[in-house]
Structures are given as C-alpha cells and as structure tokens.
Amino acid sequence: xxxxxxxxxxxxxxxxxxxxxxxxxxxxxxxxxxxxxxxxxxxxxxxxxxxxxxxxxxxxxxxxxxxxxxxxxxxxxxxxxxxxxxxxxxxxxxxxxxxxxxxxxxxxxxxxxxxxxxxxxxxxxxxxxxxxxxxxxxxxxxxxxxxxxxxxxxxxxxxxxxxxxxxxxxxxxxxxxxxxxxxxxxxxxxxxxxxxxxxxxxxxxxxxxxxxxxxxxxxxxxxxx
Numbered sequence: 001x002x003x004x005x006x007x008x009x010x011x012x013x014x015x016x017x018x019x020x021x022x023x024x025x026x027x028x029x030x031x032x033x034x035x036x037x038x039x040x041x042x043x044x045x046x047x048x049x050x051x052x053x054x055x056x057x058x059x060x061x062x063x064x065x066x067x068x069x070x071x072x073x074x075x076x077x078x079x080x081x082x083x084x085x086x087x088x089x090x091x092x093x094x095x096x097x098x099x100x101x102x103x104x105x106x107x108x109x110x111x112x113x114x115x116x117x118x119x120x121x122x123x124x125x126x127x128x129x130x131x132x133x134x135x136x137x138x139x140x141x142x143x144x145x146x147x148x149x150x151x152x153x154x155x156x157x158x159x160x161x162x163x164x165x166x167x168x169x170x171x172x173x174x175x176x177x178x179x180x181x182x183x184x185x186x187x188x189x190x191x192x193x194x195x196x197x198x199x200x201x202x203x204x205x206x207x208x209x210x211x212x213x214x215x216x217x218x219x220x221x222x223x224x225x
Contacts, residue, residue: 074174080160085153092152094178098185100193106183109176113168114184122187134164147188154181 032039043049043060050057069075078084078092096102111120117134119125122141128134140146158177161167172180189197 072173076159078156085156088156089150089153092155094151094155094181096175096178096182098182098194100195102179102182103186103194104183106179106181107186109172109180110183113171114180117165121191122184136164138165141184141187142190149188151178151181151185154184 045061047060048057049060051062078088110118115126117124117126117128117138118141119129119138124138124140126138129137141149155177157165158168158172158180160169168177186193192200
C-alpha cells in the first residue's frame with residue numbers, strides 16, 4: 001500500500017510543480033533562484049514601471065534633460081536659409097584631416113551617393129543628367145567658380161539639399177559627409193590626390209624661389225647692365 005501511494009504521490013507532485021511554474025504573464029521567467037547576478041535592476045526602454053511621485057505605470061524612458069545631446073549626434077547650428085548657408089561657408093569646418101586615406105574613403109561614398117548626378121570626375125555629367133532625367137546640369141566641381149566653394153557650404157547643401165538635389169542627411173552621417181567633401185575637394189583640384197598636390201605645390205614654390213634667387217644673383221653681378 002505504501003509503495004502504491006509512493007508511485008501515485010510522486011507524479012502528482014511533479015504535475016503540481018509543472019503546472020505551478022506556468023504563468024499568464026509572457027514576460028515572467030517563472031521561479032528563479034539567486035537572480036541577483038543576472039537580472040539587472042536597470043530599466044529597459046519602453047518598459048512599464050512606476051517612479052516616485054507618479055500616479056500609475058509609465059514608460060521607463062523619460063524625457064532627457066534640457067540641452068541633452070544624443071550620443072553620436074552633433075547639432076547643426078545653421079538654418080536652411082541663405083543666411084545659414086553663408087554662415088556655414090565661413091564658420092563650419094571639417095574635423096577630419098586632409099589626406100589621401102580620408103579622400104579614398106570619401107571616394108567610396110561619392111561613388112555610392114553622388115556619381116549618378118555629378119559624374120565620376122565631378123563635372124556634373126552623371127547618368128541622370130546625360131540620360132535626360134534632369135533638365136538642369138548638376139554642379140560642376142571643376143568649374144572655376146566652383147573650385148573655391150568653401151567646405152562649409154558643401155556640407156550645408158548635403159545637409160539640406162539645394163535646387164534639384166535633395167537632402168542627403170539621412171543617407172550620410174556627419175563623418176561620412178565630411179569624407180565626401182574631402183573627395184570633392186580632390187575633384188576640385190582636378191582629381192589630384194592631396195599628397196601629390198602638396199608635392200607639386202612645394203616644387204612650384206621651390207622653383208619660384210630658385211628663379212628669384214637666380215635673377216637677384218644675376219642683377220648683382222658687376223658687369224650686369
């Protein structure tokens with residue numbers, strides 16, 4: 001009899017434990033033992049909770065303090081106006097160095113987002129224009145008046161768009177915009193990489209100095225007339 005009772009009691013206890021572990025709350029983990037080390041007291045985003053002073057349950061995420069800046073985001077201080085464009089051209093400067101590596105990274109982004117309108121050499125002859133999709137030619141970065149465009153102005157146009165060009169702020173983050181601008185500056189130099197351009201400038205300066213020294217030395221000769 002005792003043996004029979006044992007065989008009946010054990011399944012009943014097991015069934016009771018199984019049913020007792022069930023919960024109507026889909027978020028409930030059931031019975032937990034020593035949860036301190038793995039169940040964080042930190043609240044999750046949009047989690048229902050109650051803060052001191054609240055009359056009921058609210059979402060865990062609260063309004064940030066005034067003046068807070070989201071991580072990875074930088075506020076852009078200039079409005080989408082002609083005045084904002086002018087101010088950006090004067091004061092908004094790139095935080096990235098100007099070197100071949102940054103230009104090459106900008107080239108990859110340029111070929112993804114810009115080449116179809118501005119063309120591979122930045123002459124404004126991309127496929128969308130050459131195929132007749134655009135009535136007006138996009139900006140030619142190699143034109144004399146466009147070679148001197150300030151980087152802040154180019155950033156402003158990427159940020160807000162201009163004329164037929166729409167805003168690219170959702171496609172390019174802040175760092176990517178500056179990388180594209182570094183490559184556009186290469187196109188403004190006729191496609192010459194920054195290192196080569198600097199070497200050419202140094203050589204031109206040296207040649208000019210050498211020429212001036214030669215003229216001065218020749219003029220100082222006693223028999224010079």
